[in-house]
Amino acid sequence: MIKWLITPAIYGVLCLTAVLSSASELRETPAVRAYKRASASVVNIHTEKSAQERDSVFASSRGRKINGMGTGIVIDERGYIVTNHHVVADVELIRATFEDGSDYDARVIGVDKEQDLAVIKVDGTKTFKVAPFGTSSDIYLAERVLAIGNAYGYRHTVTEGIVSALGRDVEVNETQSYRNLIQTDASINPGNSGGPLINMDGDVIGVNVAIRAGAQRIGFAIPIDDARKVVARLISVEQMGLGYHGAILRDLKTATQKLLIIENVLSDSPAQRAGLKAGDVVLKAGSLEVCDSVDFERSLLGRKPGDNLDLVVRRNDRDEKLNFALGQSNISLVQNQAFRPASTGINETEAQRFWQILGLKLAPIAADQKLLTGTRYRGGLRVVDVRPDSPAASNGITKGDILVGLHDWETLSVENVTWIVNKSNEIKLNPIKFYIVRGQETLFGHLQTASRQ
Structure with a gap:
């Protein structure tokens, strides 16, 4: 009789264990596993900046604080984080909060306004978990994805959807447009900007960036392969003036490598x-x-x-x-290098030569133009035109940029460029490294120059 009473109890325990095991397997879906893999490397960003208000009675100005929000992705265990430029633009305070609740002050390392990307850094004693990065080269239409972010200030909000389209061009306003975006119907809300779009392997395949105002379930992300090219430049020791390696790098990413x-x-x-x-x-x-x-x-x-x-x-x-x-940093060399003797002055033949070799039409900066105010450079040349399909165009130089250096030499005048082009031909320097100022940013690249005539 006692055995009869005990047996159902044991049977009940075994059944309960089986049910729990089955429920666990059903609940831990690929989406759950993907989120668990990526979530610790997602950062909730809160920002603060001042705005000026006019007092209608006393016509005086007073400051009020405006709070902002966004998301970031850890790219290096020392606290480097990628986010959107618009998340941290013109802010006075950046606070980054991790999944475990720890939070840190952050500072901006570099920005690319045109691509709407920025790298910020937190300083902490612990090692931060780097996101598992995939590739955007093999994305399937209709494959399932997750968006993780600080939606409306609600930390680590997760939404699920599919890849709706690829290669979308989106114009947000007169000053901001995007190219080659991933479109998704995973809900991307204010505060999600800068957060990851991940696949069901838990790999980051995009940086969430925008939503279509007035439309439901239409969001966009920057393909991660495009974003990482920008990130590489923003964290480069050459870009920051901290060192120089002289290697021109190319990423090759496919589904298998x-x-x-x-x-x-x-x-x-x-x-x-x-x-x-x-x-x-x-x-x-x-x-x-x-x-x-x-x-x-x-x-x-x-x-x-x-x-x-x-x-x-x-x-x-x-x-x-x-x-x-x-x-040693080439940027510091450009800033400190005393200009060497120039060749003869610019003429129509030389202007045509620059147009052919570099794809640039250059002009001196007028004395009353403050285009380099706040930078470290003594002067430069304004880019007034760029030849389509030229070395300059293919390397992202645009009309309005200020050319401040080529190789190790500063470009204060058109005569400087003449001398540098002649010298680079003499020492067989090709490509030529260039430095430009765009807004308050110093950018660099390499010009694989056309055949010299």
Whole structure:
């Protein structure tokens, strides 16, 4: 009789265990697993800035605080975070809150207004979890995705949807437009800007950026491959004036591989001295596995000119170890380099030569124009026209930019450019590194110049 009473109890426990196990399997869907994989690297951003109000009685101004919100994605364990530029534009305070509730003050490292991306940094004693980044090169239409963000200030809000379309061009207003966006019907609300769009593997495939006003379930994200190219530039030690490597990098991303290829190596650069060659695939930099240019630039963060870094590259199907030493920033060289003797003055022939070689039409900055106010540069040349399909156009130089340097030399006058072009031809310097000022930002790139006539 006692055995009869005990047996149902044991049977009941076994049934309950089976039900719980079954429920757990049903509840932990691919979406749940994807969220768990990415959530710790999602950051809720709160901002504050002052606005001026006019007192109608006393006609005096007083400041009031405007609070903003957004989202970010951790790109480096030392606290580097990518978000949208419009989230942090003109703010006085940035506060970043992580999934575990810890929060930190943050500062802006770099911005790209045109691409609407920014990198901010928090300083903490712990190691921050880096987001699992995928690729946007193999996205399927109708595949399921999640958007995670600080929607309306509600931290770590998750919405689910599908990829509705690819390659969308969206014009928000007269000053902001986007190209090649991912369209999704996952709800993207105010506060989601800068947060991740992830696939069912939990990989980040986009940076949420915009919603279509007045439309339901139409949101957009910047493809992660496009975003990481911008991020690599924003965290580059060269961009920040903290060092110089002289390697021109190219990301190759497909459904099956993510590679960083050395596109070219500048003459007499640290990269050349280390033995890097065009075509090398960088596998490892220090202790960091390298999949793209962001990883390579991350490996240089915190290092000083002269610091050594071990590289592993694949060359001709063999792995080779190289020792690389970070060089002095070219930006500081441009700022401090005393200009060398110029050639003859500019004339129509020289102007045509610049147009052919660089694709640029340049003009001096008028004395009453304050285009370089607040920058570190002594002067520059205004870009008044860019030839379509030219080296300048393909490298993103646009009308209105201020050319402040080529290679190691500043460009205070058109005569300077004449001398630099002649010198670069003499020493076979191709491509030529350029520095431009756009707004308050210093940008750089490399001009693979056309054949010189």
